[in-house]
Amino acid sequence: MAGVSAKSDGPMSKTRQELLQQQIRAIKNELGENDDDEDDVVSLEKKMQEAAMPPNVWKHAQRELRRLRKMQPQQPGYGTSRTYLELLAELPWKIASEEHEVDLAAAKVRLDSEHYGLSKVKKRIIEYLAVRKLKPDARGPVLCFVGPPGVGKTSLASSIAGALGRRFIRISLGGVKDEADIRGHRRTYIGSMPGRLIDGIKRVGVNNPVMLLDEIDKTGTDVRGDLASALLEVLDPEQNKTFNDHYLNVPFDVSKVVFLATANRMQSMPAPLLDRMEIIELPGYTCEEKLRIAVLHLIPRVLEQHGITNEHISIPEATVELIIQRYTREAGVRNLGRHLAALARAAAVKVAEKEQSVRLSREMQTEMIYHGAQGLGAAAAEADMEEEAMGIREKEIIPLATKPDPLLVDEVVLDTVLGCLQITVHGNEQGICNFFVLCSHQNLMAEKQQRELPRLALL
Numbered sequence: 001m002a003g004v005s006a007k008s009d010g011p012m013s014k015t016r017q018e019l020l021q022q023q024i025r026a027i028k029n030e031l032g033e034n035d036d037d038e039d040d041v042v043s044l045e046k047k048m049q050e051a052a053m054p055p056n057v058w059k060h061a062q063r064e065l066r067r068l069r070k071m072q073p074q075q076p077g078y079g080t081s082r083t084y085l086e087l088l089a090e091l092p093w094k095i096a097s098e099e100h101e102v103d104l105a106a107a108k109v110r111l112d113s114e115h116y117g118l119s120k121v122k123k124r125i126i127e128y129l130a131v132r133k134l135k136p137d138a139r140g141p142v143l144c145f146v147g148p149p150g151v152g153k154t155s156l157a158s159s160i161a162g163a164l165g166r167r168f169i170r171i172s173l174g175g176v177k178d179e180a181d182i183r184g185h186r187r188t189y190i191g192s193m194p195g196r197l198i199d200g201i202k203r204v205g206v207n208n209p210v211m212l213l214d215e216i217d218k219t220g221t222d223v224r225g226d227l228a229s230a231l232l233e234v235l236d237p238e239q240n241k242t243f244n245d246h247y248l249n250v251p252f253d254v255s256k257v258v259f260l261a262t263a264n265r266m267q268s269m270p271a272p273l274l275d276r277m278e279i280i281e282l283p284g285y286t287c288e289e290k291l292r293i294a295v296l297h298l299i300p301r302v303l304e305q306h307g308i309t310n311e312h313i314s315i316p317e318a319t320v321e322l323i324i325q326r327y328t329r330e331a332g333v334r335n336l337g338r339h340l341a342a343l344a345r346a347a348a349v350k351v352a353e354k355e356q357s358v359r360l361s362r363e364m365q366t367e368m369i370y371h372g373a374q375g376l377g378a379a380a381a382e383a384d385m386e387e388e389a390m391g392i393r394e395k396e397i398i399p400l401a402t403k404p405d406p407l408l409v410d411e412v413v414l415d416t417v418l419g420c421l422q423i424t425v426h427g428n429e430q431g432i433c434n435f436f437v438l439c440s441h442q443n444l445m446a447e448k449q450q451r452e453l454p455r456l457a458l459l
Contacts, residue, residue, distance in 0.1 A: 041069060044082070047089040054093065057250045061088050080187060087194065087248070092201065096208045096256065097166045102133040107163035114159055115152050116296060117289045121145075124280055125156065129163055139237040144216070144261040147282030150332020153262040154214065160260065161210035169204045171196050173227070174215035182230040184247035194247040197234060197254065208256035216273075217263035228273045235259055235276040284331025287324050294320045298337050306344040313347035314406045315340070322411060327418060339418060346417045347407040 048061055068081045107129055111122045124143075131138055143160075145153040154170065161168035173181075185192035193199070201207060219227040233239045234254065242251035261277060263269065285293065299315060320340075328335045407413070 041065070044085055044089065048085065051089050051091065052094040053088065057088070057093070060250055061085065064088075080192075084187060084247075087198075087202065088250075090202055091198070091252070092205055092207045095206055097206045099136060100165045102129050102163060102165075104129060104133065107159075110162060111156075111159055114155060114297075116293045117285060118152070118156075118282065121156065121280055121282060125160060129160070132164065139255070140258075141278040142235050142259045142261060142276060143280055144263060144277040145280050145282055146217075146263045146266055148264060148284055148331035150330065150334035151282045151284055152332075153282060154212065157210065157212045157260045157262070160258075164210060164258065166258065167204050167206055167209040168212070169200045169209050170212045170214055171200055172214045174218040175220070176227055177220035179227055179230045180246065182227060182234065184245040186246045187249070192247055195245050197243070198245045198248055198252065201252075201254070201257070207253070208258070210258045210260065213259065213261040215263065216261045217265050217268045228270045232272060232276060235273075285333065287321070290324050290333055290336060291317060291320055293333055294324075294336060294340065298333065298340055302337065302340045302344045306341070306348050308344060308347055308351060310406070312351050312406055313344065313409065315343065315409045319409045319411075319414065322414065323418075327414075342417055343407075343409055343413070346413070350407055 045065060048058075048065070053061060064081060064085055068078070068085065071078045071081065104126060108122070108126060111125065115122070128140060128143065131140055145156055147153055157170075158168055180195065182195045182197060184195035184198060194202075197211075200211060201209070213231070216231070219231075221227070233243065237255060240254045240257075243254045244251050266274065266279060295317065299320075303309060303313070323339050324336060327339055330336075
């Protein structure tokens with residue numbers, strides 16, 4: 001303490017606050033503590049200043065920062081307060097994606113290249129983009145794509161984000177029942193965290209992304225609240241200007257976010273939630289549309305994923321029609337893609353085995369040339385090596401590298417690769433043999449009932 005009193009007896013021109021700060025630093029030096037924590041708080045304050053918060057939020061953050069300065073790092077609430085201030089500093093209060101003029105022609109080309117058919121859906125999306133082009137800050141409706149699995153609902157939302165030039169984020173709501181997943185937990189709870197909405201905006205780094213609420217029809221209700229009711233505030237353009245997350249405890253403007261939604265059924269969604277959205281139905285694809293999708297999109301993507309080309313496998317259109325009619329009966333094209341992937345794997349096995357056999361034959365020929373050169377003279381060995389290297393031996397041409405024959409997929413190959421005939425109805429596989437057994441059992445029961453009817457009438 002002698003050092004403290006000595007430093008306190010400095011020039012009287014120093015203010016009392018500077019003297020107290022010197023005393024605090026001297027005490028910390030005596031205790032062996034450093035100023036790393038203080039430096040972290042200073043850097044956090046600088047980060048908060050750069051975030052450009054609104055005045056009311058900045059006043060609240062300053063109050064929390066003063067509270068954090070008075071706390072010691074060993075106190076229980078220090079980590080919670082610091083995490084909260086870091087969230088305030090990381091949120092994009094004023095950061096937005098750079099807006100550019102919507103190119104409707106490019107949007108049409110992109111929709112046609114990524115999605116086959118769906119003319120009515122594409123027309124509605126172009127209308128939506130046209131309004132955004134004329135008035136970027138327009139509060140358009142929340143589009144909800146409703147349809148069975150595998151018809152391209154999520155990819156349509158991604159195409160809208162690409163046409164608008166905004167970042168895209170997907171939030172899955174399937175099986176979510178807790179209201180706090182949307183509005184966040186209060187900071188009084190242990191392990192509290194912000195809701196998925198605020199967390200997604202923090203991760204994407206801008207305040208105007210395209211946010212997809214996926215599987216919005218699969219939300220539930222229990223004692224922890226009604227998730228659908230919490231979404232009403234989010235999807236209402238008159239209320240989401242001041243969206244209040246329980247963890248954040250300050251209003252955050254989410255009106256600049258372009259909300260989209262997907263669902264499989266409308267029957268399970270509440271009427272108030274349906275009233276907030278515009279329903280766009282995707283009924284599914286016909287067999288002809290599935291054929292074109294497979295030829296234009298699925299087969300090239302499957303071949304690229306498995307490292308093979310058209311030189312290794314040949315899938316005629318007739319075979320694709322056979323797969324659609326016999327092995328998949330669904331509205332989407334997911335199972336069709338799985339069956340095409342199975343055929344690609346069979347071709348990959350054939351190509352890998354062929355390359356291995358060619359490599360082994362080359363090694364055997366090299367070894368034969370080497371031993372032959374050792375047994376002959378120098379000149380004869382050179383001549384034999386030239387002949388052997390060219391693949392000529394006893395006037396017989398031995399090809400060192402042959403072009404692999406492509407795997408032609410026909411009905412026999414389908415039965416071999418895909419196994420017993422399977423019919424997929426909305427994602428459920430049922431063997432055709434079991435189907436026939438069930439039908440025969442029902443026929444026997446019907447015949448038995450018909451034989452017993454006259455007997456019951458006599459009784």
